[in-house]
Amino acid sequence: xxxxxxxxxxxxxxxxxxxxxxxxxxxxxxxxxxxxxxxxxxxxxxxxxxxxxxxxxxxxxxxxxxxxxxxxxxxxxxxxxxxxxxxxxxxxxxxxxxxxxxxxxxxxxxxxxxxxxxxxxxxxxxxxxxxxxxxxxxxxxxxxxxxxxxxxxxxxxxxxxxxxxxxxxxxxxxxxxxxxxxxxxxxxxxxxxxxxxxxxxxxxxxxxxxxxxxxxxxxxxxxxxxxxxxxxxxxxxxxxxxxxxxxxxxxxxxxxxxxxxxxxxxxxxxxxxxxxxxxxxxxxxxxxxxxxxxxxxxxxxxxxxxxxxxxxxxxxxxxxxxxxxxxxxxxxxxxxxxxxxxxxxxxxxxxxxxxxxxxxxxxxxxxxxxxxxxxxxxxxxxxxxxxxxxxxxxxxxxxxxxxxxxxxxxxxxxxxxxxxxx
Numbered sequence: 182x183x184x185x186x187x188x189x190x191x192x193x194x195x196x197x198x199x200x201x202x203x204x205x206x207x208x209x210x211x212x213x214x215x216x217x218x219x220x221x222x223x224x225x226x227x228x229x230x231x232x233x234x235x236x237x238x239x240x241x242x243x244x245x246x247x248x249x250x251x252x253x254x255x256x257x258x259x260x261x262x263x264x265x266x267x268x269x270x271x272x273x274x275x276x277x278x279x280x281x282x283x284x285x286x287x288x289x290x291x292x293x294x295x296x297x298x299x300x301x302x303x304x305x306x307x308x309x310x311x312x313x314x315x316x317x318x319x320x321x322x323x324x325x326x327x328x329x330x331x332x333x334x335x336x337x338x339x340x341x342x343x344x345x346x347x348x349x350x351x352x353x354x355x356x357x358x359x360x361x362x363x364x365x366x367x368x369x370x371x372x373x374x375x376x377x378x379x380x381x382x383x384x385x386x387x388x389x390x391x392x393x394x395x396x397x398x399x400x401x402x403x404x405x406x407x408x409x410x411x412x413x414x415x416x417x418x419x420x421x422x423x424x425x426x427x428x429x430x431x432x433x434x435x436x437x438x439x440x441x442x443x444x445x446x447x448x449x450x451x452x453x454x455x456x457x458x459x460x461x462x463x464x465x466x467x468x469x470x471x472x473x474x475x476x477x478x479x480x481x482x483x484x485x486x487x488x489x490x491x492x493x494x495x496x497x498x499x500x501x502x503x504x505x506x507x508x509x510x511x512x513x514x515x516x517x518x519x520x521x522x523x524x525x526x527x528x529x530x531x532x533x534x535x536x537x538x539x540x541x542x543x544x545x546x547x548x549x550x551x552x553x554x555x556x557x558x559x560x561x562x563x564x565x566x567x568x569x570x571x572x573x574x575x576x577x578x579x580x581x582x583x584x585x586x587x588x589x590x591x592x593x594x595x596x597x598x599x600x601x602x603x
Contacts, residue, residue: 182368182369183367183368183369183370183432183433183434184368184432184433184446185364185367185368185430185431185432185433185446185447186430186431186432186433186436186441186443186444186445186446186447186601187428187429187430187431187443187444187445187446187447187544187598187601188270188271188429188430188431188436188441188442188443188444189266189267189268189269189270189271189272189428189429189444190265190266190269190270190426190427190428190429190444190541190544191261191262191263191264191265191266191267191268191269191378191425191426191427192262192265192424192425192426192427192538192541193233193236193258193261193262193265193424193425194206194213194231194233194422194424194425194426194528194531194538195213195214195231195232195233195234195422195423195424195527195528195529196209196211196212196213196527196528198233198235198236198261198265199265200265200269200541203541203545204545204548204549206527207524207527207542207545207553207574208545208549208551208553208574209574210527210553210554210556210572210573210574211527212405212406212407212526212527212556212557213231213232213234213422213527213528213529214229214230214231214405214406214408214409214420214422214527214528214529215229215230215231215232215405215406216228216229216402216405217229217230217232217384217389218232219232219254219382219384219385220384220385220386222386222389225386225389225390225393226393226400227389227392227393227398227399227400227402227420227421228402229401229402229405229408229420230384230389230420230421230422230423230529231420231421231422231423231424231527231528231529231530231531232384232422232423233258233382233423233424236257236258236261238257238261240264241257241260241261241264244260244264244339245260245335245339248260251327252327253327253331254382254384254385254423255288255289255332255380255381255382255423255425255533255534256327256331256332256335256380258380258381258382258423258424258425258534259286259288259332259333259336259378259379259380259425259427260332260335260336261425262378262380262425262426262427263284263286263332263336263376263378263427265427266376266378266427266428266429267340267376267429269429270429270431270441271439271441272374272429273439274340274341276374276439277340277341277342277374278340278341278342278343279341279342279343279344280343280344281344281372281373281374282340282341282342282343282344282372282373282374282375282376283342283344283345283346283347283363283366283367283371283372283374283375283376283377284333284336284337284342284345284346284347284375284376284377285333285345285346285347285348285349285359285360285362285363285366285375285376285377286332286333286336286347286348286349286359286376286377286378286379286380286427287348287349287350287351287354287355287356287357287358287359287378287379287380287381287533287534287536287537288329288330288332288333288348288349288350288355288379288380288381288533289329289350289355289380289381289382289383289532289533289534290329290350329348329350330346330348332348332380333346333347333348334346336376342376344366344371344372344375345366345371345372347359347362349362349379350533351533351588351590351592351594352532352533352588352589352590352592353493353530353532353533353535353536353586353587353588353589353592354452354536354586354587354588354592354593354594355379355381355532355533355534355536355588356378356379356426356531356533356534356535356536356537356538356539356540356586356594357379357450357452357536357537357539357540357584357585357586357594357595357596358452358536358586358592358594359377359378359379359536359537360377360378360428360430360447360450360536360537360540360594360596361450361451361452361594361596362377363375363376363377363430364377364430364447364449364450364596365450367430367431367432370432373431373432373435374429374430374431374432374435375429375430375431376427376428376429377427377428377430377537378425378426378427378428378534378537378541379425379426379531379533379534379535379536379537379538380424380425380427380533380534381423381424381425381531381532381533381534381535382423382424383421383423383532384421384422384423388421389421392419392421395460396418397418397419397460397495397497398418398419398420398421399416399417399418399419399420399496400417400418401417405420406557407557408420408557409496409525409526409529409530409557410496410526410557410558411492411494411495411496411501411523411525411526411555411557411558411569412494412496412501412505412523412555412558412561412562412565412567412569413496413557413558413559413560413561413562413565414560414561414562414563415560416496416497416498416501416562417496417498418496418497419495419496419497419525419529419530420496420525420529420530421529421530421532422525422528422529422530422531422532423531423534424528424531424534424538425534425537425538426534426537426538426540426541427537428537428540428541428544430447433446442603443601443603444544444547444548444601445543445544445547445548445598445599445600445601446598446599446600446601446602447596447597447598448479448480448481448482448581448597448598448599449476449477449478449479449480449481449482449596449597450476450479450594450595450596450597451471451472451473451474451475451476451478451479451594451595452472452592452593452594452595453468453469453471453472453475453593454468454590454591454592454593455467455468455469455591455592455593456468456591457591458591459589459590459591460589461499462499462500462503462504462587462591463503463591464503465503465506466503466504466506466507466510468587468591468593469503469504469507469511469585469587469593470507470510470511471593472585472593472594472595473507473508473511473512473583473585473595474511475595476583476595476596476597477511477583477597479597480597480599482581482597484511484512484513484515484516485512485513485514485515486581487512487515487519487581487582487583487597488519488577488579488580488581488582489519489520489521489522489543489546489552489577489579489581489582489583490508490512490519490520490521490522490582490583490584490585491522491523491524491539491540491542491543491546491553491582491583491584491585492504492508492521492522492523492569492585493523493525493535493539493585493586493587494522494523494524494525494526494555495523495525495530496523496525496526500587501562501564501565502562502564502565504585504587505564505565505566505567508521508567508585509567516567517567517568518568519568519579520552520568520569520570520575520577521555521567521568521569521570522552522553522554522555522569522570523555523569524538524539524542524553525539526554526555526556526557526558527553527556535586536584536586536594536596539584539585539586540584540596540598542584543582543583543584543596543598544598546577546579546582547579547580547582547598547599547600547601550576550577550578551574551575551576551577552570552574552575552577552579553570553574554570554571554572554573554574554575555569555570555571555572556571556572558571558572559571559572579600580599580600581597581598581599581600582597582598582599583595583596583597583598584596584597584598
């Protein structure tokens with residue numbers, strides 16, 4: 182099987198846009214959570230989120246003209262990250278076009294805007310059919326009913342990618358599973374190069390309101406940058422965020438032939454399902470343990486090889502304790518001696534984008550030789566007793582990183598990334 186290099190990356194996130202700015206944000210321990218500005222949240226119980234700021238959409242609208250009418254923000258974020266990744270990897274049109282290239286993106290659910298469904302409750306069938314005619318007439322559906330695979334299809338069409346075009350919708354595990362799918366396509370020789378990652382924005386009334394009803398969000402609005410507290414004894418819920426990351430996964434020989442150098446090497450992946458509940462992790466962490474062990478086996482490694490874990494780390498009472506126990510079981514005696522941190526403490530929970538963005542934080546650790554911190558961890562929880570790198574980034578010279586993504590529905594995705602030997 183072929184070696185798979187990561188030769189480029191694009192990212193838009195609450196802590197920085199573009200690889201270098203994102204890396205700076207990761208290691209600065211600076212929160213990107215603040216008051217919601219994307220809609221009027223004054224009447225909502227939860228009024229904070231991790232928003233992407235400073236993104237210039239004009240160049241994207243020039244490349245993808247219909248974006249000017251689009252209201253599904255995650256598509257904009259995904260396209261921005263994809264275009265960055267292509268440039269960062271130095272991919273020329275001839276390197277992408279053809280049936281040896283693939284695109285695999287994790288995406289969130291379709292956006293439903295309250296104003297589009299209001300006022301049609303008397304006759305359900307008439308309401309649905311009438312609303313569909315209204316939305317789809319004269320191509321009006323473009324900005325309202327946006328298919329979930331829109332970003333992946335647009336990227337493929339613009340750059341002539343005629344290999345597999347896949348969209349993964351598995352909540353918080355979607356970005357990690359998309360990376361794993363693309364990795365296997367390249368490793369097994371189906372594709373020479375793949376654009377892979379995830380994009381999401383749940384910062385809209387249905388997203389904030391829905392997660393709030395599930396009891397998943399922290400009620401702390403002030404100060405917003407201290408609301409999400411992974412592994413802390415006072416943690417009381419997560420904070421939603423938005424963003425996108427796209428990695429260029431490339432066959433090592435293909436990359437060498439065009440003179441490219443790797444950022445890191447993709448070594449292995451695995452996915453499992455808890456088969457337990459929609460919202461809660463399986464209490465023993467068995468599904469998470471299985472995913473970590475299978476990812477290590479896929480990479481030809483064991484738990485003693487891992488030097489850093491980018492945790493799922495949502496800041497919810499159940500997740501953090503279960504993940505801690507799962508890491509201990511999967512990595513054995515090594516677990517107590519390695520740094521573990523949660524990027525969500527800075528970005529909030531990016532849902533379908535989180536696995537890709539957090540995998541990219543592992544690349545940052547390998548390139549910058551430092552691991553990101555877990556901020557807001559000031560009162561350790563006895564049930565969460567690993568080394569969570571509290572407060573500040575830490576110099577690090579490890580070679581193998583593991584990234585966990587454990588999502589709604591019991592979806593588990595784990596990827597293993599290593600320092601490239603070139």
